[in-house]
Amino acid sequence: MISTDINLAVQHLNENGIIGFPTETVYGLAGNAFETEAIHKIFDVKKRPTFNPLIVHIKGIEDLEQVAQEIPPIAYELATAFWPGPLTMILKKQPHIPDLVTANQDTVAIRVPNHPVALELLKHLDFPLVAPSANPFTSISPTSAEHVENYFGNQINMVLDGGECLAGIESTIVGFDDNSVVVYRLGALALEEIEKVSGKVALLNKKKKHPVAPGMLLKHYSPKTDFILTRNVHQELEWYSDKKVGLLLFNSFLPECDSNNQIVLSEESDLQLAASRLYNAMHQLDKMNLDVILAERLPEYGLGVSINDRLERASKK
Ligand code: TXA
Numbered sequence: 001m002i003s004t005d006i007n008l009a010v011q012h013l014n015e016n017g018i019i020g021f022p023t024e025t026v027y028g029l030a031g032n033a034f035e036t037e038a039i040h041k042i043f044d045v046k047k048r049p050t051f052n053p054l055i056v057h058i059k060g061i062e063d064l065e066q067v068a069q070e071i072p073p074i075a076y077e078l079a080t081a082f083w084p085g086p087l088t089m090i091l092k093k094q095p096h097i098p099d100l101v102t103a104n105q106d107t108v109a110i111r112v113p114n115h116p117v118a119l120e121l122l123k124h125l126d127f128p129l130v131a132p133s134a135n136p137f138t139s140i141s142p143t144s145a146e147h148v149e150n151y152f153g154n155q156i157n158m159v160l161d162g163g164e165c166l167a168g169i170e171s172t173i174v175g176f177d178d179n180s181v182v183v184y185r186l187g188a189l190a191l192e193e194i195e196k197v198s199g200k201v202a203l204l205n206k207k208k209k210h211p212v213a214p215g216m217l218l219k220h221y222s223p224k225t226d227f228i229l230t231r232n233v234h235q236e237l238e239w240y241s242d243k244k245v246g247l248l249l250f251n252s253f254l255p256e257c258d259s260n261n262q263i264v265l266s267e268e269s270d271l272q273l274a275a276s277r278l279y280n281a282m283h284q285l286d287k288m289n290l291d292v293i294l295a296e297r298l299p300e301y302g303l304g305v306s307i308n309d310r311l312e313r314a315s316k317k
């Protein structure tokens, strides 16, 4: 059931229910971060393996020490600069965070979502919310209440409607190596923005001494339709002349193709707008009974890097 009733959402969460809720990045599937009954429901409904830890959502920086400890100074600087916002930080956990949240690790992922409905909801609760993106494991993330309803329907207590997500891709996740920043997942906060505060950051998978974060799966965000990522859609099309092809394009339509099967992310070449429309475009194309979707690689700077990361994972078999 889709509803805007925050009090009803509070009631379900207080009773260990789980709900879809809006954030500025994507919709989350939320439950009480301190109650394993609620957390188990989230893993079950999502069909998510329990080795993949969850993000804890708090209402403000004032709650940070309730969930994390031994916080390096740079983490406070980043939180001050970007919270509420699409930055998740991995920090040493407080002992009372259930092992189910952190997949038995001694770190916990934390963020403050920048969405008025999410913040209002958190203010009405006396616990933080764990919330993975509200999609079945490996499928396309949801950016509207309808996406969540279509995925889960009666399996969850309700979807709290907060409109369409403005950022449109998941938060950027960082951890810390002493006082330096390590990026675990590219996302809605561009690395260039983080580096203005922290100086140069390192990418996790390029740093051999760190284990790859659980959940940074190669195949992810995947439509059911075959999905091909290419630098040159025009050229790639030649291979699919006998197929029903859909196109996911950056800034312009291809005149030689049926315009009904094409989605342009931003005619103004606005990467922020492109990010906010990405998943909805993938959902739409996936519903069109196409043989294949060809997606165009975006420019490799700013949010273009994060969008390309999602397109790459979506195209993995
Ligand atoms: O924008 C977002 O971050 C959304 C909204 C709902 O807040 N949430 C989201 O959650 O994307 P999820 O579960 O789809 O992705 C969380 C990622 C996973 O890849 C998980 O492995 C990683 O965060 N993660 C969580 N805790 C971690 C930890 N302690 N160490 C390393 N990675 C962690």
Ligand code: MG
Binding pocket: 132, 133, 141
């Ligand atoms: Mg996810």
